Structures are given as structure tokens and as C-alpha cells.
Amino acid sequence: MNERSLPRQASRKPSNLHTALAKRILACAAEKQWSAGFHLREAEIARAFEVSRTPVRAALGLLAEQGAVEARVNQGFFLARDGKDLEAAERSLPSARDEDIIHAILRDREAGRLPENLIETDLLQIYQIGRSALSKVLLRLAEDGLIKRRRGHGWSFVPSLASPEAREESYRFRMMIECLGLCEPSFRVNQPAFARSRAAHDAFIADLDHTPSAERFFEINAGFHAMLAACSGNRFVVQAMEAQNSLRRLTEYADYGGLDREALLRSCREHLAILDALEQGDTNWAATLMRQHLTRAPR
Secondary structure (H helix, E strand, C coil): CCCCECCCCCCCCCCHHHHHHHHHHHHHHHHHCCCCCCEECHHHHHHHHCCCHHHHHHHHHHHHHHCCEEEECCCEEEECCCHHHCHHHHHHCCCCCCHHHHHHHHHHHHCCCCCCEECHHHHHHHHCCCHHHHHHHHHHHHHCCCEEECCCCCEEECCCCCCHHHHHHHHHHHHHHHHHHHCCCCCCCCHHHHHHHHHHHHHHHHCCCCCCCHHHHHHHHHHHHHHHHHHCCCHHHHHHHHHHHHHHHHHHHHHHHCCCHHHHHHHHHHHHHHHHHHHCCCHHHHHHHHHHHHHHCCC
């Protein structure tokens, strides 16, 4: 073959989301029995898993490092082996063993036990972990957009809905823009997007008997609300929803990590009921369901 492989970038620790996506891609390849050389198109995978193309690209890059896929210049990613032969590659992917520390940090921040600015020596003592393990955790938090490096040294949390008052105000604001957004004259159902959202929710529900991923649920949940904002046809509703999703990221990663199976299942079913109402053309009922959904959401 004359195609040149893309140069590998310097390896860095993958986030839990990227690892989970990589495993889902391998599982899909095995289930569908894709052959070596199959073109793994970022856009199609992103639609199927209801995520943006950025984490899909990172997941494919991780699989390229493992030798499971081949990255070709100006062409994209292709399976390096038959899907049925990728079990070993899936086992070699990093585990999510650091997730407990990640969620402990997020919960402590939300409870006010950690300050905005983080000092690594303090974290080493608080969580009783080694320096290399802490570095890995901090890099994952940074890759997920939850913390950022400070000038000089240390880290800081990104802006979030840190107080109960701020969370309540956020949900009340969302009731205004999201419920009314569904009733906009310009609202149009996007059937392909609705189908992708349904598939993502159904897949998550099917996996609930295993350990649910807070990152995966956040992406599905945020994607659902962003999709409906886009369907409103109102650019200001879209902008407001994007801002709310950004503010919610840290808070809800922490919250979702503590949710039980029934709470996650209820939230998914409420989303699906809203989609049902919209596809039946009953925007008023959909808006009522959305208000109920946001009222019941954990604060």
C-alpha cells in the first residue's frame, strides 16, 4: 500500500469519555463484523453515539496508538484488523480506576470542601494518592474541561454553578428558555437528530445494569437539551443553552456520579417522552413535560 500513516502525536492520558468511546467503537466493530480496512468515519460515529466529533477523534487516536486502527493522511481512520479480532485491543485500553478519585474531587468542590485554586501538594495529602496517579487524574479533569492550569503553577476549577442559589436560578432560567423554545413558531423537529438521540438514550438504558458513566450521561443529557434548543430556530435560545451546558459541566459531573440506576432511568424516560410529544406535534404537552423534568432534576 502507498498510503502513508499519520504521524503519532505525543501520547497523553486519555479521559474516561475517550476510553469509553474507544471501547464502544471496538464493540460496534465486533458486533457488525467490520473487516480490516473498514473506514471509520468520525461524523457517522459521532451521530451514532450522540457526541461531538472532537471526542470521537480522540477515541480513534487512542485506538490508533493501540494498533487497532490505522490513521491515513487526508483519508481518516480505518480498521487495522477484522472486528472479530479486536478483543485483545479492547482489553489493553486503560481502565477507569481513577474515576472514584475524580468524582471525590468534584463532590468535594461542590460541597465547598475544596477551594477554587488547587495545590497539588494539598491534594496528595487529602486523597492519599501518589504523585503520578494525581497527575493522571488532573490531566483527565483538564481534558474534560473541568479544571484549567493557572499561570505559574497549580490548577483552578472552571466557573460553575457552585451554590444552591445559583443552581436554582439556572434551572428556573432553563424552564423559561427551554419550555418556551419548544413553542417557538420556528420550531421544527429534526428527525435524524431525534433518531440519534433516541438511539443514544436506548443504548444507555440497556447498559444501566453495568456501571453507568457520569461522563457519558452528561454528554447524552447535554446533547438532548442542545438539540432541542437548535430545533427552536432561535439563535438566542441556542446561545443560552450552550452557556448553561458549559456552567453545568462541573456541577453535574459530580451529581451524576452519585445518581442511582432508577434516577438515571427516569431522566432518560422523561427525555424520550418529550421526544414522543414533539414528534406527535404536541408542543404544549412537550413544554409541560420539560417543565416537570427540570423541576424534578437534582439540584
